[in-house]
Amino acid sequence: MKPTTKPWHDTIAAPETRAAALLSEMTLSEKLAQLGSYWPRPEEPEAAGDVAPMESAFDFARRPFADAVTEGLGQLTRVFGTVPLEPAEGMAVLRRMQSEIVAASRFGIPAIAHEECLTGFTAYRASVFPAAIAWGATFDPDAIGRMAAAIGRDMRVVGVHQGLSPLMDVVRDYRWGRVEETIGEDPYLVGTLGAAYVRGLQSSGIIATLKHFAGYPASKAGRNHAPVGIGPREFADVILTPFEIAVREGGAGSVMNSYSDIDGLPAAASPQLLTRVLRDTWGFAGTVVSDYGAVAFLDMMHRVTADRAASGAVALTAGIDVELPETDAYGRLVPMVESGALDEAYVDRAALRVLTQKAALGLLDPGWSPVPAETGDGMGIDLDRPENREIAREIAEKSITVLSNGGILPLGREPRRIAVVGPSAGEPRTFLGCYSFPIHVLARYTADGTGVPVRSLAAALQETFDTSTIIHRPGVPILESDRSGIGAAVAAATEADVAIVTVGDLASLFGRGTSGEGCDAEDLTLPGVQGELVEAILATDTPVVLVVVSGRPYALGAYVDRCAAIVQAFMPGEEGGGAIARVLAGDVNPSGRLPVGIPRTPGGQPGTYLTPPLGRFSDGISNLDPSPLFPFGHGLSYSSFRYAEPRASATRVPTDGAFEVGVTVTNIGDRPGDEVVQLYLTDEVAQVTRPVRALIGYRRVSLEPGESARVTFLVDAERTVFTGVDLQRIVEPGWIVLTLGRSSEDTAHQVRIELTGAVRAVPAPVLVTPARVEYASSPDR
Template structure:
């Protein structure tokens, strides 16, 4: 038996032995990828992405196979194929890969999986921004484990998720793919997703390292102009948490350039931070076509080969989705332009990963892996249902909710009877099927109209009113008339996800401002003018400014693209079958412009009492959400008054359900640093706990806070814990803090090395 096939040997020894036996061409082959193009391409309306045709000059299948292959791109997720057909095709591709490899090395098959396995007939879970609204890492991990088990069942090895970009500007199209505006929420939920996917045997891929969400004017791929402190203290922590706490085995680069340096050419980030500082040992894979972007959009490389060399030397291992920039790496080595050590470094990482996946073990046969499976099983739909139910946020309510079964309800608006509005950009129906036309979604997605009629023994009258985007006023009068003749009007407005301008939310669907898309605000105003009590339901991938009419709505419900079970989740919230549990992972702005900002703001970024005429404060703040019961937070207790710079403190509070029904509250712990050597946020979330209580019951929530959690990047760009006063705020949103205290950090300034405490353990008693 060859050493590289011996499961008893270490992964490193096996990889080194195999690498030593390979030719240069065979090593380069492990860094390559191939994207099988749709057999039904003639049915597709346009490219998947801008400039795709110009970037389709990758190696052919025959050329890709010649010396072995690193990755197979989206065998299931490129066109509508059944699970059975997808398995057969993947087996055939893997058979050819193995037959053409001197060492019988299969390719890693990767797929998208942000809102579930992105393939025909697979469960469409809520969008990532909706997971964040649950504030429930255990549920997110359960979902990811289910996604991973489905992918493994059909022979998929790697998933391109989660997205760990911290939202900095709500106009960015990919807000829906994110986990919100707070680094700790993004990091804890992202790490939970990674644990679930990796626990199912699928490699998780962190996206997009780093800076992508901080682009100028929130434009997709636009330059990023931020300083090292924002990078270190806001944007990088979720990635570090997912590496250290989650065990992620792959990372994908950001398309961005940071202060003029494209991430894919930044060895300081891809090697220095990721590997040297964080100890990451997995693979770095390129976002699709990012290597050739170094030539054609960033213009820092003169040709594809120069781009490939630049990316490889910076720390990229595998070029996706097909091989272009990496096609000539072998010739670059033989000509003395590229040191073979860089090829060896990347190939070793790919081989390690394949060994970890069992691909080189005796008896491993990729042509027999994968089998027919129900990709939208009852288990999956149950998880999707629970996620959707826990993600719905009740923002305001004058008592009209729960609905009291009036004799007549008017349900109007573009999100009332369109199932696609419930699903994110990376759901298969919106990501792929929308380009084929027709109404087939591959899965059953009841609409809000379906669900509300099922829930209520009442007359529900439906009119579209207006489309999501088109300025078509032809249906407004009928919708307004229905509202005027009803006891309650429910107006469902929001987004329709798509790609690159084909939707109002999603990749490349950035917003000019935070107005509801199209003429939806006109519909809202017309319905409000009837005087009928109006419940506004916003189904969206980003927050929209609601200040113009919020005080005239009887209630406002925010649903962040709740997936295939979203209709029943929204309906159950409206009727009171469900007690709303969701909390805002992003603030809801008051006005269309002069924003957006997030709650992570230093003093001069917040309300300035006349210094600026623009008020950045949100209409509804981060963390906000109410239900059909009320909670009280009392009895703040700090275990210490003075803490050493390397010490810990316990922060405890009592939460009580004062209402007459069971419910859940998210207890949130914020810290403030009122005097520091650099400007600091007025407050920052360092811990949270979702607490479920029966009516009249109480529990004690205790946070164990290490002083590393107060650390920040100081004047010398070193991470430090600084002595001084720390303010403690316990509440139910970034602006609602009924409990306030303080403690002192004593001692000298402490430089915090790598491996700092990244989380705040929490205990719930009672």
């Protein structure tokens, strides 16, 4: 592009100023083109299945690329994440498409290129990091931020601008297939880790996209795309809170709507949600993009509009700025504007936001290039750098959670015969989430490829222990009801000193796996006949270490008293095999904490730990005990930690005040270890029912043997905020209890605080609880 004196090329001016100048010169069709997108989808592999909901249903609306870009284009959809392309090939395709878009547009405006990036850049040969549910198990925002920055760097270097991550959805039903894509069941954990991801990704120049706004995980019966029946308080205090943290604290640049209809109103058609809450209350200034096909679903699925053009008008008016993955409804809006059925001001509003973002990204600059100049032709570019794998290893190790241990762990290195039994041990893809490239795309082209090196657990154990002592027998498949291998597995276990039994999930899409989008579960029984395998091995009387590699929690109550130890690994990514092996051997001291509870039985469970008193066990009222087998926040270490009595800086605090509460933690074990100090709030009496206990702060702290640290939380009174009787957010006077401990059920260390003064309305409360760590008793600090 030749340098000009056009005001939108002025790199000194503010992005919005440049965008407004450009917008003023554009025709209605050109403005609408900036609100559309194009997906370069090839012919799908035979019987491969869709990668987006009802993807094939939209084929009739597709246009040739040259026709789609005649007036310009807002976004390019998944150039790298649709088919297996070597990085250099993907960059060549992106350069060609961007060149055609610029040449076709009267103003030479490029498109924003977006990709998925939840478990890493969803591209061939790119690193596959642990699934989001594993991030939750780390309780470590710094590590998640570093991971996101690494993902962003790889995306930016090949010419991508926007990433469709992270999910800010809060788990409400463990049967939902997309539990693996969430960070957990607590809004504060989801919000703070999600905000760390946002900051990390955007530090590398990639726009982060919060999804799915909002209500998606609260679907009835845990079914994908099912209606959401939820009260306004739960919606405000649980569902919306993580998004608010990621907007106000993380500075997210984009938001994607949810497919859900909440109490009859689809999120894609809700001005209350997409404009009044998101923008007017929270101050969000970025773009709202539609989930794939969500605008069309207003007439196809929800049936709240009569046709596709009406769907476009409703979505645009509500606040969706860009239609993804391809222009359909928004391409039909010219007649509606010209007839006066749709105010052109809504088109201008959305186009200004899109162009402002393009200006901020440098897409309107003279001399702009589709790929950063320093990237060159992309030959030899490494999207799975050693630095990436080191971060993947760190997060995997920090996420692995020891649930129970009768003393058998760590196994150590002394010679012993080990039977490695179960379907997860030999299948490295069990470590990968459904939005990783090997599962999401590559699986449609090859049955067993991963694109990057991923060691199986069996291989990792053979490397960690003496190979002559390891016998591997899969026993059963992950999903199919094939019992023919159980006998061989039992024989191997019978001859062994210890049996490592590995069970769990294999992710896929829309029912093709046991976890992932559209892979919802009827109950929380282990998939297939894996439970029968566990029972058969337990019957041998060989000590069993049960290792669950999964994307959701499964009911383990039938096995817990008979296993020597149970370990939970939530889809730990490309370095997961080695991480699990090192935890079992004792090379790594486990420090993962549960981001979701582990149920005792397959049914009769509550939504999550975040429940009011009536959600707890009520002896004499109901015969069902919903108590989890292992609670939110639980996890064991090979070290022991002692908590001193907590202390608060005050016992009476005004409702507009703040106070500190802290506890000293000492490592009384014989090895270094990490402890996760968790701060929970109980509101003793409130005008509406409150959760019995809710996480409001946490801090991971590393301690040498004998070392102590004082962990102090700064608690603003606004951290007690909730939605009251009149649906206003309030801080209410009264007694609160703060619990500092190792899980949501560890109540040994508490302080009581009285909040004094008047009820306060707080529309934009303090959202986070800072913590500081002061070390003592260590010569090394």
